[in-house]
Amino acid sequence: MNKLKVTSKVYFKQGRRSRKQMCLGEKPKAPPGRIPRVAKLMALAIRFDNYIASGVVEDYAELARLGHVTRARITQIMNLLNLAPDIQETILHLPRVESGRDTVTERDLRPIVLQEDWRQQRRMWNALAPKEGS
Template sequence: MSQLTITGNVHFQKGKKGRKRLAEGNDREKPKGRLPRVTKLMALAIRFDQLIREGHVNDYAELARLGQVTRARMTQIMNLLNLAPDIQEAILFLPRVEQGGDPVTERELRDVVGVESWVEQQRIWD
């Protein structure tokens, strides 16, 4: 009888009824906490803008119908695209929230979104 040795990364995953099962690869821990809501809204606004530019969707009204939200709410979400690029990036990379409320809300950003100057937006953001 010959001996066979296999090397590689394995880890145990939780299976049904608390059983453990062997899995290939590295064990990936789920990130703790949740993404702030404004981060998700910023990502949605970027994706929705892409859908409109590519012609998959005609306008904000159609997006609102598909998303089952009011046109006013869709406009509030899409207005996040009026933020300076560095603010948009900061929103997309906000740290996960492990407990308590979000550090920034979309409602708090409405005043910043209304300012045309990116320099002034940055001053308000800071």
């Protein structure tokens, strides 16, 4: 009787409820660098807005209690939704930070979110935004 031997590469990843899950193939490589913090905050503001709109949470105060942060911090994060949609999209797609500090911070955006006119916001953003290749 012939013996058959099968060899395959596997890796483990975190599954549901912290269980390990075995996957076939090579472990995927994570892209270099990290996602800028302001991009994470923008995504968080969008998610929080959806929570409020769908009734999952009642208001900013409840978000603050659940997140163990101040209501003022929730307001700062939610103010990112006052940015022009194209600026929001640009923030969500900022390039990964490979070393050093983020090129744009939430604090840098505070004067921009106070502007109601999107054209003025765009002017301020263009003066602040990182240039290609830098």
